[in-house]
Amino acid sequence: MAESKMVHSPLVTFVSMLSLLTLCPPFVILLWYTMVHADGSILETCNYLRQHGLQGFIDIWPKPTAIAWKIIFCYGAFEAALQLLLPGKRVEGPISPSGNRPVYKANGLAAYMVTLITYLGLWWFGIFNPTIVYDHLGEIFSALIFGSFIFCIFLYIKGHVAPSSTDSGSCGNVIVDFYWGMELYPRIGKNFDIKVFTNCRFGMMSWAVLAVTYCIKQYEAQGRVADSILVNTILMLVYVSKFFWWEAGYWNTMDIAHDRAGFYICWGCLVWVPSVYTSPGMYLVNHPVNLGTQLAIYILVAGILCIYINYDCDRQRQEFRRTNGKCVVWGKAPSKIVASYTTTSGETKTSLLLTSGW
Template sequence: LILFLLIHHYTKWWTFTVHRRPLQSPSITSQELFRLGIIQSDHNLSFLVFSREREREREREMTELAHSPIFTYASMLTLFTLCPPFVILLWYTLAHQDGSVTQTYGFLSKNGVQGLIDVWPRPTVIAWKIIFCYAAFEATLQLLLPGKRVEGPISPTGNRPVYKANGMAAYFVTLATYLALWWFGIFNPAIVYDHLGEIFSALVFGSLVFCILLYVKGHVAPSSSDSGSCGNLLIDFYWGMELYPRIGKNFDIKVFTNCRFGMMSWAVLAVTYCIKQFETNGKVSDSMLVNTILMLVYITKFFWWEAGYWNTMDIAHDRAGFYICWGCMVWVPCVYTSPGMYLVNHPVELGTQLAIYILVAGILCIYINYDCDRQRQEFRRTNGKCSVWGKAPSKIVATYTTTSGETKTSLLLTSGWWGLARHFHYVPEILGSFFWSVPALFSNFLPYFYVIHLTIMLVDRAMRDDDRCRSKYGKYWKLYCEKVRYRIVPGIY
């Protein structure tokens, strides 16, 4: 498991450093540029040449960061090979092997590859129906529910995506509809749990086809100039072709995969596990209640802050490929919900006092995580003209140049939560995940797999974000790091 996580970490790291070029780079003369009205003087032409040289210099810098292609390709192929069976084995271990890794290991040691084939559920009609109904419902809500117009960050090519912020409404409509279907006897959520293996199996294959279609779309019908190929099919498929793929003008594919399919399924499955335990045992254990409440509080926080999420690396930097889309559509529903999946058949009675302690500690961590994001979002919204912990914020005014040669300005917050560490908000996020996992206590390791996975993922993200900002802001980022010395944990790391 640890080896798998390390491979996952380093594969993301290697692909991050690969240079990407535009899909089409036709040669064009200065006379044609004059005729098209793109430039009006030799000065403009000189500026374009300078911008192109600067872009080439940045490309050379990024290429120097790249690891050996052999390791990169081997790691990607390893992940393509390991991720699907890992999802199935995680479900199988939690649902049929009492959450014991040693029991599953013993079974596979005895039966080999045939054992994996035997336990791998075949996608069924009911599994596909559940997936398609859920996906269609969420897509409809994304399109039809009203929401505030929100602009995302300016992309490297100067584009600014526009979103409709209706995630919170979609979240409440989804949960209310799901509970109403159960309450009125129209649909029993326990059916979802009973067919969970088949659903995960269908998602494994269906999401792979989805990623292939995204790859083809990136080649034949990119939605914006924020798209391109590095010239390698494997890397393009893994990392993605488009930064902001859309169907038509209004349906953003990454918002759908990341938020409305992935994160929403987390909430739906958390409720599903709670209902399944109630129908099996006639009651819900306090451990399951703590787990479900904390997960729902966290997901509620996410959708409340969804517009802020559109400014993060997942949306504003990582392209729509296997890594992001397959991960959100398969990895999130399985791995992120795994503590609750374990508790369905392994209820733990914590006692009122311990349950309250864990619940309060978890909510506090989620609140701090939210307040970190709120603080930075307010700072950006007011252009630094706000109060941070009761006083004027400390900041660095940084300038950078886009790939089109346009100069932009950003404010880097160096006080409040963001003065403690450059990514301090990851600390309460990791602790929050621990508190919704710890109700399972310590009989088995697997309920804590998500905590370990999240820790490695966030450390990796912090490193990638630092490298991206160093490349973007240059001397200003160096000054920022001198002022905010620690990356994640104040005084330690």
């Protein structure tokens, strides 16, 4: 077998990681500023920065406030409690390169339903107004940027001094270890899985919570909800609902089974998902677009169809892997490729790749 080669040189890999470490945080703030304060105009944001330079950028970067930290803490603590306390089916993940098999509690859908019902209930009964979240969104993103960075430092130190399993280790480069992560399955105690929390219960859950928040903000500010933001919110909720319904399947994907817990995956889920993934709704709050019933329905149906296709692709692939290719795809036996590869330990293995269906 031919000797495996790196796709990029170590220098290119290092520079790429360093670039993402330094550019992603300011991008989040610039995106928020553009959507909320520059009418969604990249040109207006660029003109502002051209006129005011670095000081202008410093001026638009919100300072984390006490209320922002309180919102993040309450939300994070609530989701952590649901992750630990809600009952769920015992699910085993794939065997790791070191021979470990992680065990999870599949209670994501229950946590998702409890979260949305609680959030809407707090608003309905006047206990908490979600518009506060939108009004302090910049401060929240700023706090998440710094807080998540510190959290990634914690993960880096933990990976060195107290790894949760043998699926851990250093490559010898601080930047690469911090960016890529030290541990594959870090846990706090025996039962609190850190990647399930960051990826699923904080990141993906925030996608749904913020989508609802933007709808409520527009309703309270303008007395109605435009069909554009309604379609946007429904599609986001359908997608996130699909995710939590399928959460046990997600634990077999590269995000969990391959990507270690570092800046790339954890900071991304804690900051990138709630800021970038929700940006369409963030813009629509103050810029309602009236689509009309017919166009709104067309977009909604097309969006739901795309989400279904995304789900069915994953379902076909997982069923194919689960049955070792002995299944039916679209009414007939699937075609496949038997791929050979060499692990980092030098062991030769094979993997089935589905080439029919979607």
